[in-house]
Amino acid sequence: MSSIENKDLKNQLMADFQTLEAQLNGKSVLPVNQLRIEAMKNFDRLGFPTIKHEEWKYSNVSALTKQNYNFDAGSDFSTKDLQDIHLPNLKGNVLYFINGVFHAELSKIESPGEQLQVVPFAEAQQKMPEIVNQYFGQYADYKNDAFTALNTALAKDGVVVHIADNKTLEEPVILRFIGDTRKEDVGAHVRNLIVVGKNAEVKIAEAYRTIGNNSYFINTVTEFVLFEDARADYYKVQNESDKAHHIGTTQVYQKDKSYFYGATVTVNGGFVRNNLNIVLDGEHIESHLFGLYVPSGKQHIDNHTLVDHRKPNCQSNELYKGILMEKSTGVFNGKIFVREDAQKTNAYQNCRNVVTSDEATMNTKPQLEIWADDVKCSHGTTTGKLNDEAIFYMQSRGIPKNEAIRLQLLAFAEDVVSQIKIDSIKEYLEGLITEKLGVLSK
Known part of the structure; x- marks a missing residue:
C-alpha cells in the first residue's frame, strides 16, 4: 500500500533500479540479480x-518520503575529516563506508586470512560467490517488508564477513558507516552479510554517524548466519544527526548450540527504526538482546524485536531501556514466538523506560505467542519517572537535584553499556551518553 505523498521518492527509486538493471547486461540471469x-x-x-x-x-x-536523495553522492571525505570523528583506542579490523561506499584507504584488516574473510559487498559477488549466492537474501524478509525489499534490490555496498570453522577472532570487526551530507541530501542502501562458521567466535560492531547539515536516509540490512557452536557478539551504535532517517534490519539465523549477543544503542538520530529479528532454529541455543535509546528534542526512536523459537531447549533474554527527554518519542514492539516443537523454552522480555519531560511520549507493545505447553516465558514493560525518594536522598548528601537526576539516569543506562566487550566502543558510548545527559544538569 502506497500513498500520494511518497509517490515521488518511490518513482525515483524505481527509476534507479531500471538504470541498475540496464547495466547488468548478461549478468541479470545470475541468482543474486534474479533475487534483486x-x-x-x-x-x-x-x-x-x-x-x-x-x-x-x-x-x-511520510517526512522521509517527501524529498529526494542522491543515492550516488560522491564525497571528498578524507583522513583529515576522520580526525574529527576519531574513536580513541580503536583497534581491530576497521572498515569505513562513506555514503554507503567502501573506502579502502581509510580501512585496515589485522586478522589473518585463514581466520577471517572481509570483503566489501560490491566485490563479494566476484570474490566470494559461494557465500553470497548461498546466504544473501535467504533470511531477511524481502517479500513482505518494503524497506528490506528496497535494500535487497538496490544495495551496492556494505560488507561480507566470513569467520572460518573453529576460529576465534581475537580482534573485533568494526564497520563505520558515515553519512557525508555537507553538500547535499544523501541516501544510501547498505547490505551486510555475516557468516560465522562452526565453533567460531567473533565480535562485530556497526557504528553509524552523520556529518553535515543536509538530510540523510540510510536503509540497512545485516544478515547473520551462526552455525553449530558459533558465537557472535554484535553491537549497533547510532550517533546520527537530527536530519537523519535510519531504517535498519538485523536478521539473525541460529543453528544448534550457537550463542548470539546483540546490543543496540541509539544516542542520536532524527528518525530511527531498528528491527532485530532472531530465529532459533536448533536446540540448546542462547540469544540475548539488549537495547538503550536516549532521544531528545523531537527525535523519534523505534525498536522492533522478534524472537522466533522453533526448536526445543533454547533460551532468550531481552532487556530494552529508554531515557526520553524533551519532546522526543520512543516505540518498543517486542514479539516472542514459541512454536509447537519448541518445548522447554525459556524466554524473557522486559522494557523499562524513564521519561524526564511531560512532553515526551513512549509507546510500548510487548507480544507473546505460545504454541508449546512446557515453557517458561514472561514479558513486561514499565514507563515512568525517576524515584523521588532516591533523588531526595542524594540531595540530602549535598548533590544538586539536576546532578542527582543525571547520575541516576547514567546508572539506569549502565545496565546495557557495561556489557559491551569492545573497550573503545564502550568508552565512546559512555562519553556520548554522559555528554547528552549533561543538559539535565544545566
Whole structure:
C-alpha cells in the first residue's frame, strides 16, 4: 500500500533500479540479480508503509518520503575529516563506508586470512560467490517488508564477513558507516552479510554517524548466519544527526548450540527504526538482546524485536531501556514466538523506560505467542519517572537535584553499556551518553 505523498521518492527509486538493471547486461540471469529483480517487484507492490500498517502505527515515514536523495553522492571525505570523528583506542579490523561506499584507504584488516574473510559487498559477488549466492537474501524478509525489499534490490555496498570453522577472532570487526551530507541530501542502501562458521567466535560492531547539515536516509540490512557452536557478539551504535532517517534490519539465523549477543544503542538520530529479528532454529541455543535509546528534542526512536523459537531447549533474554527527554518519542514492539516443537523454552522480555519531560511520549507493545505447553516465558514493560525518594536522598548528601537526576539516569543506562566487550566502543558510548545527559544538569 502506497500513498500520494511518497509517490515521488518511490518513482525515483524505481527509476534507479531500471538504470541498475540496464547495466547488468548478461549478468541479470545470475541468482543474486534474479533475487534483486524479484525484490524490486515486491517493493513496487508494497510501497512505503503508512501508519495504517500495524507495524508502523507509531512511526510515520511520510517526512522521509517527501524529498529526494542522491543515492550516488560522491564525497571528498578524507583522513583529515576522520580526525574529527576519531574513536580513541580503536583497534581491530576497521572498515569505513562513506555514503554507503567502501573506502579502502581509510580501512585496515589485522586478522589473518585463514581466520577471517572481509570483503566489501560490491566485490563479494566476484570474490566470494559461494557465500553470497548461498546466504544473501535467504533470511531477511524481502517479500513482505518494503524497506528490506528496497535494500535487497538496490544495495551496492556494505560488507561480507566470513569467520572460518573453529576460529576465534581475537580482534573485533568494526564497520563505520558515515553519512557525508555537507553538500547535499544523501541516501544510501547498505547490505551486510555475516557468516560465522562452526565453533567460531567473533565480535562485530556497526557504528553509524552523520556529518553535515543536509538530510540523510540510510536503509540497512545485516544478515547473520551462526552455525553449530558459533558465537557472535554484535553491537549497533547510532550517533546520527537530527536530519537523519535510519531504517535498519538485523536478521539473525541460529543453528544448534550457537550463542548470539546483540546490543543496540541509539544516542542520536532524527528518525530511527531498528528491527532485530532472531530465529532459533536448533536446540540448546542462547540469544540475548539488549537495547538503550536516549532521544531528545523531537527525535523519534523505534525498536522492533522478534524472537522466533522453533526448536526445543533454547533460551532468550531481552532487556530494552529508554531515557526520553524533551519532546522526543520512543516505540518498543517486542514479539516472542514459541512454536509447537519448541518445548522447554525459556524466554524473557522486559522494557523499562524513564521519561524526564511531560512532553515526551513512549509507546510500548510487548507480544507473546505460545504454541508449546512446557515453557517458561514472561514479558513486561514499565514507563515512568525517576524515584523521588532516591533523588531526595542524594540531595540530602549535598548533590544538586539536576546532578542527582543525571547520575541516576547514567546508572539506569549502565545496565546495557557495561556489557559491551569492545573497550573503545564502550568508552565512546559512555562519553556520548554522559555528554547528552549533561543538559539535565544545566
